[in-house]
Amino acid sequence: MPRPFPLPLRSLPFDPASLLPGALRQRIAARLTTLxxxxxxxxxxxxxxxxxxxxxxxxHALTLLLNLALGRILPRDTLEPLHGRQLQVRVLDAGLTLNFSLTDQGFRPVIRAEAPDLTLSARSRDFIALALREEDADTLFFSRRLRMEGDTELGLLVKNTLDAVDWEALRMH
Known part of the structure; x- marks a missing residue:
């Protein structure tokens, strides 16, 4: 049986940022908000x-992250049309092609990939900017930095779901 981490970050008895002097803490916080x-x-x-x-x-890493978000910030009922459909994420500059699907048990990798129902393609930088909410899917799409191929209804569902995600729910308090 694997041993759990001795002390999860969420249960630290103090705020790690409190170890920094006030002025430095404020400068770091200001830089992080504009990073x-x-x-x-x-x-x-x-x-x-x-x-x-x-x-x-x-x-597997992507589906793990999606499953951690499922039900917490990704509403299951909204994603119901994705059930059983094959999705593909292509990270163009990293040479990655990630095939997965939504099942009753959550997101799962697709081992034998067929023609995907929806393919999202972009550079790694653009996926990171999208995840950090620096840029929205519409901006990336209309500047041709994010491509969607396949079922356009699924594409709109994914885009609208990403836009509706409460990213603040992931912040540690």
């Missing part, structure tokens, strides 16, 4: 290498 993901593209060689590697480990 933006720099514009970058991963090297082409990395994409060629990653494309040759098994795609299951990063797909």
């Amino acid at each position: 933006q993901v720099p514009d970058f593209t991963l090297p082409a060689g990395l994409a060629r290498l990653c494309a040759r590697l098994p795609q299951q480990p990063p797909t």
Whole structure:
């Protein structure tokens, strides 16, 4: 049986930021609120290498994150139309193609990928900016930095769900 971590971060008896002097803490907080993901593209060689590697480990990581969010910030009832449909996320500059589906047990990797019902493609920087709410899906889509292929109804459902997510629910208090 795996041993749990000795003390989860959420149960620390103090705020780690309180260890910093007041002025430094305020400067760091101010910088973090204005921090933006720099514009970058991963090297082409990395994409060629990653494309040759098994795609299951990063797909498992993605589905784990999605399942952690499912029911907490991703409402199950809203995602019902995704049930049984194959989704694909392509991280273009990383050479990753992640195939997964929503089942009764949550998001699961698809082992034998067929033609996906919906494919979302972008650079890693754009997916990070989307997750951090620096940019919204519409901006990325209309600037051709996020591509959606396949079932447009599913694409709109995913986009609207991402827009409605309460990201503040993930913050530690």
